[in-house]
Amino acid sequence: MRLATLENETPDGRLVLVAPDGAYCASAPAPNLQAALEDWDAFAAAACSITTFPDSLDLARVRAPLPRAWQWLDGSVYPSHGALMDKVLGVDKPPVDHPLMYQGVSDTFYGPLQDVPMASEELGIDFEGEFGIIIDRVPMGTSAVDATRHIRLLVQINDWSLRALAGPEMKTGFGWLQAKPPCSMAPFAITPDELGDAWQDSRPHLHLRVSWNGKQFGDAFGGPMAYGFNEIMAHAARTRHLVAGTVIGSGTVSNENFRDVGSSCIAERRGIEIVDEGKPRTEFMRFGDSVRMEARLANGRTPFGNIEQKVVKA
Numbered sequence: 001m002r003l004a005t006l007e008n009e010t011p012d013g014r015l016v017l018v019a020p021d022g023a024y025c026a027s028a029p030a031p032n033l034q035a036a037l038e039d040w041d042a043f044a045a046a047a048c049s050i051t052t053f054p055d056s057l058d059l060a061r062v063r064a065p066l067p068r069a070w071q072w073l074d075g076s077v078y079p080s081h082g083a084l085m086d087k088v089l090g091v092d093k094p095p096v097d098h099p100l101m102y103q104g105v106s107d108t109f110y111g112p113l114q115d116v117p118m119a120s121e122e123l124g125i126d127f128e129g130e131f132g133i134i135i136d137r138v139p140m141g142t143s144a145v146d147a148t149r150h151i152r153l154l155v156q157i158n159d160w161s162l163r164a165l166a167g168p169e170m171k172t173g174f175g176w177l178q179a180k181p182p183c184s185m186a187p188f189a190i191t192p193d194e195l196g197d198a199w200q201d202s203r204p205h206l207h208l209r210v211s212w213n214g215k216q217f218g219d220a221f222g223g224p225m226a227y228g229f230n231e232i233m234a235h236a237a238r239t240r241h242l243v244a245g246t247v248i249g250s251g252t253v254s255n256e257n258f259r260d261v262g263s264s265c266i267a268e269r270r271g272i273e274i275v276d277e278g279k280p281r282t283e284f285m286r287f288g289d290s291v292r293m294e295a296r297l298a299n300g301r302t303p304f305g306n307i308e309q310k311v312v313k314a
Contacts, residue, residue, distance in 0.1 A: 001017065001044070001047060001048075001190065001191040001193075001194070002017070002018040002019075002020075002022070002188045002189070002190050002191075002194060002303070003015060003016070003017060003018065003028065003033060003036075003065055003153070003188065003189045003190075004016050004018050004025065004057065004062050004065060004187050004188055004189075005032065005033055005062065005063045005064065005065050005066070005067060006025075006058075006061045006062060006063065007061045007062075007063055010032075011067065011068060012031075012032035012033070012034055012067055012068065013032060013063045013067050014027075014031065014032065015028040015030055015031065015032050015033050015035075015036060016028050016055075016057070017047055017050055017053070018053075018057060018188055019053035019057075022057065022188070022305060023056065023057055024053035024054070024055060024056060024057055025053055025055050025056075025057040026050050026052065026053045026054060026055065027055075028043075028047060028050075029043060029046035029047055029050070030043050033065055033066050033134075033189065033245070034066065034069075034244075034245045037134065037135075037136055037152060037244040037245045038136075038137075038244045038245070040136045040152055040244070059112075059113065059187065059305075060113065062111060062112060062113070062187045063111040063114075064109035064110060064111050064112070064184065064185035065134075065153070065155060065185055065187070065188065065189035066109060066134060066155075066185070066189070066245060066247060067108070067109055067111075068106065068107050068108060068109065069106040069107075069109065069134075069245050069246065069247045070106065070243045070244075070245050070246060071103070071106055071242065071243060071245075071246040071247070072103065072104045072105065072106035072109075072183070072246075072247045072249070073101055073102075073103055073104075073232075073236050073246065073247070073248045073249070074101065074102055074103075074104055074130075074159060074248070074249040074251060075099045075100060075101045075227070075232045075248065075249060075250055075251045076099075076100040076101070076251035076252070077099050077100070077225045077226045077227045077232065077250055077251055078224065078225060078226070078250070078251060078252060078253060078254040078255075079224075079226050079256075080224075080254045080255060080256045080258060081251065081252045081253075081254030081258075081265075081268055082100065082251075084254075084258075084268060084271045084272070084275070085267065085268070085271060087271070087275070088267075088270070088271040088274050088275070098227075098235050099226075099227045099231060099232045099235050100251075101232065101235065101236060102175050102176055102180075103175075104159075104176070104180045104183070105180065105181065105182050106247065107182075108182040109182060109183055109184065109185050109247075110182055110183070110184040110185070110309070111184070111185070111187075112184065112185065112186050112187045112305065112306065112307045112308065112309070113308055113309065114184070114309060115309065115310050115311075115312045116160060116181075116184065116309050116310070116311050116312065117312055117313065117314035118160075118162075118181070118287075118311055118312070118313065118314060119314050121284075121285075121286050121287060122164065123162040123163075123164045123165060124161075124162055124163030124164035124165070124166075124284045125160070125162060125163075125284050125285040125286075125289075125311055126160070126161045126162070126163050126265050126266045126267055126284055126285065127158050127159075127160060127161075127210070127212075127264075127265060127266070127285070127291045127293075128158065128159040128160070128161055128251075128252045128264060128265040129156075129157075129158060129208045129210045129218070129220075129252065129253055129264035129265065129293045130156075130157045130158075130159050130208075130249045130250045130251055130252060130253055130264070131154065131155070131156060131157065131204045131208070131222055131249070131250045131253065131295070132154070132155045132156070132157045132185075132247055132248060132249040132250065133151050133152075133153065133154055133155070133229045133233070133247070133248050134152055134153040134154075134155060134189060134245065134246070134247050134248075135150045135151055135152060135233060135242060135244070135245075135246050135248065136150050136152050136244045137150075137241065137242065137243060137244045138150045138233060138237045138241065138242035138246070139237070139241055140237055140238070140239065140240055140241045141237065141238065142233070142234055142237045143234055144228075144230045144231045144233075144234040145230070146234075147230040147231075147233040147234045147237070148202055148230040150233065150242075151192060151202065151229060151230065151233070152191070153189040153190065153191060154189070154190050154191075154192055154194075154195070154199070154204065154304075155185050155186065155189050155190075155247070155304065156185065156186035156208070156293065156294075156295050156304035156307065157183050157184065157185055157186075157247075157249055158183060158184040158185075158291065158293055158307050158309070159180075159183045159249060159251075159252070160180075160181050160182070160183060160184070161179060161180060161265070161267070162178065162179045162180075162181065163179075163266075163267050163284060165178045165179035166179040166180075166267075183249075184307055184309060185307070186293070186294075186295075186304035186305050186306060186307045187304070187305035187306075188303065188304050188305045189304075190303050190304065194303050195297070195303060198297055198298070200223075201228050202228030202229040202230040202231070203222065203223055203225050203228050203229070204222040204223070204250075204295070205221070205222060205223040206221070206222055206295050206296060206297050206298075206303075207219050207220065207221050207222070207295065207296050208220055208221075208222060208253045208264060208293060208294075208295050208296075209293070209294050209295075209296055210262070210263075210264050210291065210292070210293050211291070211292040211293075212266075212285075212289065212290075212291055213289055213290055214290070214292075216262065217262055217263065217264075217269070218258075218261065218262030218263045218264045219261050219262055220253045220254055220255045220258070220261050220262065220263070220264050221253075221255055221261070222250070222253050222295070224255060224256070225250060229248065229250070232248055232250075233248060236248065252264050252265050252268065254268060258272065259272060266282060266284055266285070269282045270282050285311050286311070287311055287312055287313050288310065288311070288312070289310070289311050290308065290309065290310045290311075291307070291308075291309055291311075292306060292307065292308045293306065293307040293308075294306045294307075
């Protein structure tokens with residue numbers, strides 16, 4: 001099942017089911033995605049009975065699948081990225097045996113084609129390609145084994161970052177605020193079965209191709225997560241219930257051979273340059289720059305559609 005949200009001048013948009021070819025859609029048996037997640041079993045049963053898609057899908061009207069959420073929790077579970085960033089930033093974290101996570105802004109998720117306003121070029125504007133999940137209600141104390149059944153949808157995310165603010169905020173020991181503006185989502189939220197064998201151990205086994213101003217920047221593989229999404233979810237639920245509609249991210253997709261496959265964010269490329277050459281050469285984004293992200297299966301199919309956005313001055 002593939003779902004999309006269309007603009008209808010309400011905060012949560014109008015939910016539609018998307019045809020396999022991505023060109024047509026049908027009205028969904030719920031007004032919006034949040035309502036569907038709060039009664040998922042009934043929604044899914046009704047949605048599965050819809051087999052015709054009478055309406056053309058206008059991508060210009062497509063918003064983020066979940067334009068606003070009760071909660072956005074982002075992880076950092078690709079070891080190659082975390083180790084490099086800690087080295088470059090001079091952050092000395094003690095070793096831990098659980099996923100690293102923070103809670104970010106959730107009241108806005110930008111749509112896949114929406115211009116993204118930023119306050120200043122001097123803040124180090126960066127994109128971050130990730131994968132994510134959207135869940136139904138998860139009771140406090142849910143185990144990783146039981147958490148798997150609460151993963152309802154998979155999404156593709158651009159987690160925007162302001163790097164000039166990220167390092168100083170991290171070093172306070174109190175977490176990010178200004179360094180993390182709202183994220184963006186690709187147009188389609190999909191049920192895990194849409195990935196077939198590319199969804200294994202609660203991990204997405206597909207490539208995330210990132211292009212900056214029309215030039216390919218990275219093509220990292222999503223599989224080598226140190227923790228699966230079920231484990232990330234169980235960690236988050238240790239001391240709280242997770243409400244239906246919580247969005248959880250993987251953190252920047254990264255591989256050990258990042259010098260060969262490229263990176264999913266500019267900070268990682270700059271980190272490589274610092275390690276190899278002593279200083280960074282790659283600049284951060286400027287107003288008017290564009291970024292494109294598309295997750296690809298082995299057959300070339302893009303199950304989430306594409307994020308293609310331009311940075312503009314607020």
